[in-house]
Amino acid sequence: MKINSSFDSGNIEVVSYDDPKNITLNIATDSNSEFKQWFHFKLHGETGQTVGFEILNAQDCSYVDGWDDYQVVASYDRQYWFRVETEFTADKTLKFSKQLEQSTIFFAYFEPYSYERHQNLIQVSQLSDLCEHQVLGSTVDGRDIDLLVIGDESKERKIWVTARQHPGETMAEWCAEGLIDRLLDQNDALSRSLLDKAVFYVVPNMNVDGSYRGNLRSNAAGANLNREWQTPSLDKSPEVYHVRAKMKETGVDAYLDLHGDEALPYVFVAGTEGVPSYSDKIKSLEDEFKSVLMSVNPDFQDEFGYDKDEPGKANMTVANSWVGEEFNCLSYTLEMPFKDNANLPNKETGWSSERSYILGQTLLNPLYQLVDKLR
Structure with a gap:
């Protein structure tokens, strides 16, 4: 038997595997940071063998509430990922087991989105006459x-659309891929009509270093990028520094920042109620965006989400708050679950890459309805 995480986005520490039915593990912390929750590893055993795992430091992870009702994802071919029955025990460890249908299986916190796939997305997208690839700068790792x-x-x-400031939130890049593919579909009447009036600037992965290193929330320097927007630096947070500079160059009329939430089993948005420039116009745009998105994609809802900031109390280091205030525009953080969508559960896959992709496509519907009102 062998356990390996020495690959793109791999993360696990083996404590003991003397007993195949009780392999004990720990999740490693992010690079230069104390965040931890993302895991991704491969096991090679014998077909028909039952293997069991216990993640001992689950109680010490960054979002302990994220383990309640959570199910690990697994795959034999790294294409189709399914859920494995998982228990967050009374001892605050995470336990799951699987009888092997093939000799090698991958387990992960959520379906990975590899750096190789990211590069493919960029290269294939630039082949469209509608798309230009630009390199804004270099990450900490180059x-x-x-x-x-x-x-x-x-x-x-x-x-503007950004995704995966937090690298373990891979559903964000799956969502961005769906949005990009629909924008580039010249047979899609809605996207063609939208591009007659607007240009899109899409950063599919803000944190490629953290993604490759197997981090949950940090870049290579240990920075949480979604707390760097007020005063980014080239040494600590070049990713935000360069994206923010490009935004100032182009201007922003609407902004979506794509994320995943560890604890809440819903798709929802967080707006800019707490920024100083928040107005009735922005509220109207927010309300219409939510109404249209709910009408075209029932995976989205507006009953459950984060508490709204009080007026003037927004955290201005967060991307959607800084952008909303800087450009006085519609600015949303969109959250997807690591678990399942409690309103529309799917026991086999839970929330998945496919549902994230479809959500990305449907994000164009409210933007199409609002585009004439953005200025």
Whole structure:
């Protein structure tokens, strides 16, 4: 038997595997940080063998509430990922087991989105006449900060989308891929009509270093990028520094920042109620965005989510707050679950890459309805 996490986005520490039915593990912390929750590893055993796992430090992870009603994802081919029955025990460890149908199986916190797939997304997208690939700068580890400009930059309305500031939130890049693919579909009447009026600036992965390193929330320097927007630096948070500079160059009329939430089993948004410039106009845009999205995708709801900030009490280091205030625009954080959507559960897969992708496609519907109102 062998356990390995020495690959793109791998993360696990083996404590003991003397007993195949009780393999004990720990989740490693993020690079230069104390965050931890993401795991991704491969096990090679014998077909028909039952293997059991116990993650001993689950109670010490960053979002302990995230383990309640959570189910691990697994895959034999790294294409189809299914849920494995999981228990957060009275001893505050995470336990799961699986009888092997093949000799090698992968387990993860959520379906991974590899750096290789990210590069493929960039390269394939640039083949479209509608898309230009730009490199905004370099990450801490020297990787490219990729931007896809979709549409004609002379268009008056500028719509920005960023994803995966927190690298373990892989559903965010699956969602971004869905949005990008629909924008580039020249047979889609809605996307063609939207691009007649607006240009999109899409950063599919803000944190490629953390993604590759197997981090949950931090970049290579240990920075939580979604707390760096007020005063980013080239040494600690170059990813935010360069994206923010490009935003100032282009302007922003609407902004979506794509994320995943460990604890809440819902799809929801967080707006800018707490920023100083919040107005009735922005509230109207927010309300219409939510109404249209609910009408086209029942995975989205507006009953459960984060508490709204009191007026003037927003955390201005957070992306959607800083962007909303800087550009006085519609600015949303969109959250998806690591678990399942409690309103529309799927026992086999839970919330998945496919549902994230479809959500990304349907995000264009409210933007299409609102585009003329953004200025």
